[in-house]
Amino acid sequence: MSMLTPPGMGGKKFRVTGRRYPRMRRRRHRGRIVLALVASVTVLGLLGYGTVQLVDVFSSGGEGGGAPRTQAGARAANERDCTTPTRDGGQEPPRLPAPRSITVNVYNATQRTGLAQETADALEERGFTIGDVDNAPEDLDGRVEAPGLLLGSAAAREAGALSVLGAQLEGAQTRERGNGEDPGPEVVDLVIGEDFSGLAAAREAERRLAALAGADASPGTC
Template sequence: MQQTAARPPASHADSAPRPPGPPARGRLWRVLGWVSIGMSAVLVVASLTAYGFWRRLDGQIDRENVDGKLGDDRPAKLNNSMNILLMGSDSRAGENARYGEEAGQRSDTTILLHISPGGEQAIGISFPRDSMVGIPPCKKPGGGSSPPQFGMINAAFSTGGPACTWRTIESLTKIHIDHFVEVDFSGFKRVVDALGGVEICVPRRIDDPKAELHLRKGRQIVHGDQALGYVRTRYVLGDGSDLDRIKRQQAFMASVVKKATDRGMLTDPGRTFAFLSAATKSIKADDRLTLSVMQKLAGGLRGMSAGKVRFVTVPVQPYPQDKNRVQFNQVLAEPLFRAVREDNKVPEPAPPAPVPAQGNGTRVPPVPPAQVRVAVYNATASTGLAQRTADQLAERGFQVVKVGSRKASSSAPTQILYGRGAERQAARLAIALPGHPPRAWAGGRPGYVYLVIGRDGAALRGLKRTLPSVTGEIRADADICGQT
């Protein structure tokens, strides 16, 4: 497992400590509207706690095992957020045959739903289907593997199904994804109907036989087929571009979230059950999205309101080789991806970390971060974790003298170790990284502190990246007629 150097000052390069030994054991398709279904289910379900009810819903979900399909070079999990990859299938099998024949199936637009720790906020990030990206090697559903390729992002789904799209989004954003949810045309309609319809706002009268769409001008409620036609149509609304359609579909999703979080829905058990039952019958998910995971997620989302939910599109720019395609604008996209990766809940104030006693039994305060020389080692299978943690520590003023790795262990916890004379320095690092009491290490260099990152990670206290505003973003509590 490779780690890059931490860019330490030249004066420390020759005296950088060697790694410590093993620590002690013990411790949419073209339809984006369906995405709101997954979001809404997560929001509404927070009010339901009966175990039997959960079990019944859980048994209705079609699940897929993706173990072994995501690769060994996945991004590290840096916080306690939840990232769910939401995908739509344009399959024409079964109930979807009425929408015409089309070989295979694709996910022409994909959403990454990020829920901040503690349910403080949520953001849905759309990836336009026309985006030209690098797609990593993927295992094919029928056996064998596909080679790395460069093409439209929706090719990942047709190549290797949900797991390949999952792997592709992780490789592009370096954001650790926890679960996936997939739905098709018929599932989308069932859920919209279970909600009692969804409010939209149309700038002019629409008659589109191809999309089976007939709408009057202005604010109105749409159900099954009309809702599906509204989010599918491309040329009778807007400028005909995929980006313009995404904006309209995000407004639709925002309307669903607003309705799903309405007190009338939340306080009516019959309506809530009908909605969640339709949703669970309509989705496919990974087999790690278990009953206990859903219950835990629901518990953390109590109090989520429409005002805390927004939808954005990954910043893109024209693809030079083809005017009908786009590519990520990395200058604008990377700050968004980084904020999601490092979105940590600000913890409650805690008492200062215990300062190790000196030889005479007295305790002294910790030193400033600038006086702490720390070596950071990654003892997990997540590549790049030590370097990212080292960068965060450097931003706080710590002297990072080395970044490296040691043999990964699935059971070893994160540890703060220190050499002779570095008690106060270790105490300062323990304040920045709560929950890891420092301990002396006889093999450590005098004056040095060692951070060995284990199974419980290294979340810095109070480090909170504000999720940046993105041009054109849509809030779920905004007026629907002001967003279309």
Template sequence: MGGKYRITGDTYPRMRRPRNRRRIVLAGVSAVVALGLAGWGTLQLIDVFTGGDKSAVAASHPRDCPTPKPVAPAKALPKPAAVKVNVYNATTTTGLAKAAADELKKRGFAIGEVGNAPEAYDKKVPGTAVLLGAPTAANGSFAVLGTQLPGAVQKTDKRKTAEVDLILGAKFKAFSTPAEATAAMAALTKPSPAPSASCAPTATTKSG
């Protein structure tokens, strides 16, 4: 071109091409897909190294343990004064039944008959003692009297009355100390928490 519109120099202006919106959209979609594939690949690697065991992930984030709730005793135990005890001596030691009865009376028990054991038990109790009573005594009187003499054998018969027979055996030496008996009684009447499942993660190993 000539005249005043003549182009001089060795650099020529270039016309900029208009932007293509479709390419921009496609580029964005491609980036999202690439990120998704990268995340999926990471999960696959985790499955490979953990063996696909979802419990391994759950174990690293254990659930909170529930607070154990106290469990009250199924039935209130009677007081020693409500337990009437017949004391019998099945040993060769003279006066043992009376001495035992006097001690139980000091500890608050009601005392009934005191004397030698009936023929079925006389000199036939090799252990510490035998507690003999009605079936209902197993859930009350036996437990209370048992705090004074741990290790006594418990037996029931067909009697209808509430008294309990204490038959002293060859290995009887003495009752528990008052402190020991009190502690044993407290353990029987104190509510204890129910057992709860452990929330600690369990480590597992896999071979192969």
């Protein structure tokens, strides 16, 4: 029996005729995968570009894409605006002497021991030059009811030394020295009185000095 004769065909012989044979079609799955990948990459690229544009618009604060202004930069700009000295009637603000150029004599007119030295040390930490530290003279001992009494010459008042020292003490009284007592415009006496409870806070003293110089240093008043 021939190998071309299928079993059960009774030994009949068959012959393959014809010149055409079935051909296998090529699979196109690979091409479809490549197209899908290209399309996916394109879509992701467009989405990423759109996201970058949105972030740039919101971060620029709607100012036409300009560089965003950081919080630190805004604070720095506000501080410069707040500390700019103002002018009154076209006149320049008064130039106050620096604390280091002012010599302060500290006298204690109370019965509290060590108060003069303690106050002198605090003023020295704030930049003042300290002269004498002692009990108050007899004519002032126990006779100053206010927190303090500032004594200086007319030149010290005009130079601003009394004002600079007065900014350090709330409620202090000011008096010019008598005739013949003029140690110079840079020397001021601080006589501690009965109502003394300490110097003003350093921040408050700085605010007062800024106000004296014509600058409004209080927060939120720009």
